[in-house]
Amino acid sequence: MKSVSFYTLGCKLNFSETSTLARQFEEKGYKKKKFEDGADIYLINTCSVTENADKKCKKVVNEVLKINPNAFIAIVGCYAQLKPEEISDIAGVDVVLGAKEKFMLHELIDDFSKRSDAKIFSGEISQADHFHAAFSSDDRTRTFLKVQDGCDYSCTFCTIPLARGSSRSDSIDEIIKRVQNTVDKNVKELVLTGVNTGDFGLRNGKREERFIDLIKALDNLNEIPRIRISSIEPNLLHDEIITFVSQSNHFVPHFHIPLQSGSDKILKRMKRRYLSNLYIDRVYKIKSLMPHCSIGVDVIVGFPGEKEEDFIATYQLLNELDITYLHVFPYSERENTPAKSMQEIVPWELRLERAKMLRNLSVKKKRYFYEQFVGRRAQVLFEQEVKDGKMHGFTENYIKVVTDYDPLLVNTIQEVELTGINAKGIMEINLDRVYETHPVAN
Numbered sequence: 001m002k003s004v005s006f007y008t009l010g011c012k013l014n015f016s017e018t019s020t021l022a023r024q025f026e027e028k029g030y031k032k033k034k035f036e037d038g039a040d041i042y043l044i045n046t047c048s049v050t051e052n053a054d055k056k057c058k059k060v061v062n063e064v065l066k067i068n069p070n071a072f073i074a075i076v077g078c079y080a081q082l083k084p085e086e087i088s089d090i091a092g093v094d095v096v097l098g099a100k101e102k103f104m105l106h107e108l109i110d111d112f113s114k115r116s117d118a119k120i121f122s123g124e125i126s127q128a129d130h131f132h133a134a135f136s137s138d139d140r141t142r143t144f145l146k147v148q149d150g151c152d153y154s155c156t157f158c159t160i161p162l163a164r165g166s167s168r169s170d171s172i173d174e175i176i177k178r179v180q181n182t183v184d185k186n187v188k189e190l191v192l193t194g195v196n197t198g199d200f201g202l203r204n205g206k207r208e209e210r211f212i213d214l215i216k217a218l219d220n221l222n223e224i225p226r227i228r229i230s231s232i233e234p235n236l237l238h239d240e241i242i243t244f245v246s247q248s249n250h251f252v253p254h255f256h257i258p259l260q261s262g263s264d265k266i267l268k269r270m271k272r273r274y275l276s277n278l279y280i281d282r283v284y285k286i287k288s289l290m291p292h293c294s295i296g297v298d299v300i301v302g303f304p305g306e307k308e309e310d311f312i313a314t315y316q317l318l319n320e321l322d323i324t325y326l327h328v329f330p331y332s333e334r335e336n337t338p339a340k341s342m343q344e345i346v347p348w349e350l351r352l353e354r355a356k357m358l359r360n361l362s363v364k365k366k367r368y369f370y371e372q373f374v375g376r377r378a379q380v381l382f383e384q385e386v387k388d389g390k391m392h393g394f395t396e397n398y399i400k401v402v403t404d405y406d407p408l409l410v411n412t413i414q415e416v417e418l419t420g421i422n423a424k425g426i427m428e429i430n431l432d433r434v435y436e437t438h439p440v441a442n
Contacts, residue, residue, distance in 0.1 A: 002112065003031045005039035007060050010047025012136075012193040012230050014077060016144040017102075018045045019136035021076070024106060038068045041112050043105075046077035048159055051332045054079055058090055065092045072112040076102035078163035081122060082335075088118035098122030099164055103132045128165035131203070133174065135183060141383050141411050143187045144230070147175055147214065148194030152202075156271050156338040157303065157331065164195055167202045172209055172217050179223055188381050188413060189226040190218070197229065198236030212240050219248045225413060226381065226396065231256040231298075234282045235274040242282075246289040252396040253293035255286060260300045262317030263310035269342070270303060276317060287322050294324040294369065294398040299358055302331040302351030304342035311354050319361060324369045324398070326362035330355045363425065370399055370427055373418050380416055380429070382409040392426070401427045 004025045008018040021043060026032055033039040042064045046057045057079055064071050074095045075087050081098040088096050094115045097105060101121040108121050134146040150165040151158075170178075179190065192215075194200065201209035211232075218227055227250045232241075234257050245251045257279070261267050264275045286293050297318065301311065318326065330351035333340050373395075380401050382393035391405045393414075401418065403409075416429045 001029060001031050002041060003033045003037075003039040004041040004043065005033045005035050005037070006043050006045070007035055008045045009056050009060070009079075010045070010049065010077070012144045012191060013134075013146055013149075013195060014045050014047060016134040016136045016146045016193060017077075017132075018043070019144075020132075020134040021045070021102070021105065023137065028106060035063075036067060039071060040068075041072045041074070042068075043074045043076065045102075046075060046079035048077075048079040048082050048163060048334070049329075049332075051334075054083075057087070061090050061092050070114050072114055074105065074109075076105075078160070081125060081128075081163045082159060084120045084122040088120050090118075093118045095119045096122060099125060099128040100130070125162055125165045129168065129204075131168045131170050133170055133178065135178065137184055141187070141381060142189035142191055142228075143183050143224075144191045144193050145175070145179070145183070146170075146194060147192050148197050148200045148202075151196045152199070153196065153273065154271055156269065156342070157300065157334065159334045159337060160195055162336060166205070167196055167199045168204075169194075169200045169202055169209070171203070172214050175214065176217055176221070179218070179221060183224070185223065186411060187224055188411060189228060190224045191228045191230050192218075193230040196233060196236075198232040198241075211236070212238070212244065215241070215244065215248075215251060219244075219250050221250070225250065227251050228254055229256075231258065233258060233273070234279045237282050239285060242285050242289060252398075253290045254296075254396070254398045255293065256296035256298070257282060258298035259314075259318075260298060261303065261306070261310070262314030263306070266303055266306055266310050266314075269305055270300075270339075276313075280317070280321065283321050283323060292373075292397050295322070296325050296327065296398075297323050298327045298329070300329050300331050301354040301358060302346040302348075304331070304339055304346065305344040306331075306346055307344075315357065315361065318358070318365075323365060325366045326358055328355045328358045328362065367421065367425055370421050370425070373399060373427070374420055375418065377415055377417050379413050381413050382411065384410045395427075399427050401429050403429050403431055406431070 006018050006022050008014050044060050072094050073092055076097045080096050084096045136144040148169045150167045151161045152167045198211050200211040201207050262276050378395040380393040386405045389405055390402050392402045418427050419430050420428050422428050
């Protein structure tokens with residue numbers, strides 16, 4: 001029996017696809033191993049949102065060769081679609097598969113033996129027009145469920161349409177069947193994921209269904225207590241969606257909404273499909289219906305043409321808005337994007353300085369949000385990971401809590417009192433104040 005190991009770079013969507021590829025191997029009799037245990041085959045699922053993601057791929061290949069110099073190494077994912085020739089030149093790589101071909105791995109490769117030269121299977125991105133269902137199954141606490149893939153937007157900084165193709169989706173009926181019949185019944189949280197999740201409903205270039213119809217259908221299910229939306233564009237986060245989540249049975253009060261810049265000038269240069277006023281309106285609408293809702297924000301700093309006043313506009317907007325935390329990215333030049341050839345380049349040192357300022361702001365915003373819930377009760381879903389005798393969990397509105405490890409708490413939802421914030425900015429609880437214990441998973 002040959003063994004196989006997996007490594008995932010990038011987003012939740014990649015994790016769902018890696019898990020699906022792992023099940024394909026296991027169904028064919030391969031034994032899944034941990035990365036460090038020296039498998040015969042290694043599959044690396046790559047990202048290419050930033051230059052660092054590309055460098056990380058090369059580093060992972062080198063780590064594999066240290067563990068097992070004779071391992072067969074397959075590279076899939078966004079980086080593999082964008083730069084297959086570049087990857088094939090990395091010492092130790094045996095096969096590179098593009099966006100369409102990664103799901104045909106076992107059809108294309110009949111012998112996972114070490115090669116002297118890497119093979120490339122990567123067609124034009126226009127050929128990646130089929131929706132391949134995927135969901136994660138490695139973490140019994142939650143499942144990342146892929147409901148949409150690709151993107152029809154043309155943001156000037158982004159390579160995703162080149163790496164994943166046009167927007168396409170599964171059908172609501174198929175998603176419901178998958179949740180009912182395939183997803184592990186021990187899972188307590190379902191996370192809806194995609195490249196442009198709110199654009200759900202396109203099949204063969206035609207809109208067949210809407211995202212609001214999907215979440216209404218999922219909310220009628222009782223298989224999984226919690227459902228979370230991973231990320232959604234502000235122009236697609238309509239009032240109907242916000243209102244429904246505020247009244248739903250299973251959707252949690254948490255949104256992650258990319259902003260990218262608080263300067264309308266920069267938003268236009270990025271070709272985003274909204275301006276700052278729409279973003280402000282979305283946040284106000286959420287908070288008017290769900291004051292306890294957590295809101296995460298993606299921000300890019302140092303985009304070409306971003307002057308001091310543009311960055312200040314972004315900082316002030318985020319400082320004044322009632323948001324919870326930030327994911328901050330210094331702008332990274334990507335090949336074959338319009339932004340790559342734009343003038344008024346922001347020096348890298350200044351990009352890092354601005355990123356640091358926003359990350360400091362994020363720490364303050366998150367602490368302020370957490371402080372509002374000290375002394376309150378909350379429903380916490382506890383994770384199985386243990387570190388230094390501690391375990392953590394998340395409230396419905398994405399407050400991270402920590403407590404002493406107790407195996408009986410793993411994968412259970414407990415109503416507890418939030419007692420204070422520790423030096424690491426994580427909420428603490430007192431397990432003597434557990435108000436309701438849900439059954440431990442089998």
